[in-house]
Amino acid sequence: MADKRQRSRVQGAWAGPSNTPASSFQASRRSSETVAGAHWLPDDPSTADRRFVFQNPTEVQRKIPEERIIDKEGFYEISNSPTGVSRLHLKPGFVEPTEADWMFEQLNMEIPWQQKSNIREGRSYQEPRLTAWYGDLPYTYSRSAMKANPHWHPLLTMLKDHIEEVTGYTFNSLLCNLYRNGKDSIDWHSDNEPSLGRNPVIASLSFGETRNFEMRKKPPPEEKGDHTYSERIRIPLNHGCLLVMEGETQKDWQHRVPKEYHDRNPRINLTFRTIYPETRRN
Ligand SMILES: O=C(O)CCC(=O)C(=O)O
Incomplete structure (x- = not known):
């Protein structure tokens, strides 16, 4: 350096x-x-x-971009690659706090939470969080499938309908995440499995503890996978807040919820998506 x-x-x-x-x-x-x-x-x-x-300088001095914090309601165009725009829509208070309180309790108790095993580099490991899947089709990521589960909990159906009404998008599936404490997390990834089609729209609704949702731009090929100079965004997702990711976001960016090393209460995150059968993928 x-x-x-x-x-x-x-x-x-x-x-x-x-x-x-x-x-x-x-x-x-x-x-x-x-x-x-x-x-x-x-x-x-x-x-x-x-x-x-x-x-002329032989090399331009490079600065590590400052992390951008997004915590206010609005639409945010976070990048514009040659193929198109990556956009976020943040709606804190989408579910108002008193409603969000009882919804959190009900989801915590009534969703059939399980710990999923994935495969990485030929080895099986347990995800550091609990999950549940709803949808007519199975969902495969990290080389392990979640079985189709068409039996939606009525509260989840109600939330899906409300999100569809407000955003104008439709969804047929839902991945639920339960972060039991600060040690639970999800690592860097994009929601870009072929079953999600091109430019998937993901609507993510959070309940319970506020956790940081971090994003980093995928580096250009000449960086050889090094994210040192990648643009970064942090969004504190709090009780009742809705985040919609759209456009090229899953193609051009990765996201994660990192571990936190102090006490954290449980958090539930619902990510509504659309899954396409193999014959209808574009
Ligand atoms: O918990 C969150 O906010 C993110 C969850 C997530 O990235 C996912 O389910 O793919």
Whole structure:
């Protein structure tokens, strides 16, 4: 990193008429070839007729982008890649707090929560959270399937109808997540399984403890998977808040809910989606 920074300084060098003898000042500068900074002026009168030649920097100094925090109601265009726009719609208070309180209790008690096992690098591991799946079709991610479950809890049907009315989108499936405490989490991923079709719209409704929903832009190929300079967004998702991700968001961004290392109460997150049968995927 230090080496990168050094190379990326603005570079310049003193150039004089070729018939002028080099002053000791110039000679000492010439020995290092370059001068850091374009505003450096000669204070030795014997160098006054010399020109300061600007050389293009060999590498531009890169700054790690500051994390953007989104916590107010609104539509946010978070990027615009050549293929299209990634957009978020945040609606804190979508379910008002007193309603959200009893809904949290009911969902916590009545959803058939289970701990799913996934496969990564040939090894099976248990997800650090509990989940449940609703929909006429199974849902496969991380090389493990959740069975179709058409028996929607009436509260979930009511919430789905309300979200569809407000957003204008329709959904046929729901992945429920229960984060039991701060150690429960979901790692970096995109909801981009082929069964979700192109440009999936995900409507995510949260209840209970506020947890940080973090997003990072996928790096261009030349970064070789390094996210150091990726744009980042943090959205504190609180009790009753709705977040809709749309457009190219799943193609161009990843998201996660990281672990937190202090006490955290349980949180429930409902992610409404549309699953397509294999024959109707675009
Ligand atoms: O809990 C959340 O807010 C995010 C859940 C999530 O990323 C997912 O279910 O794919």
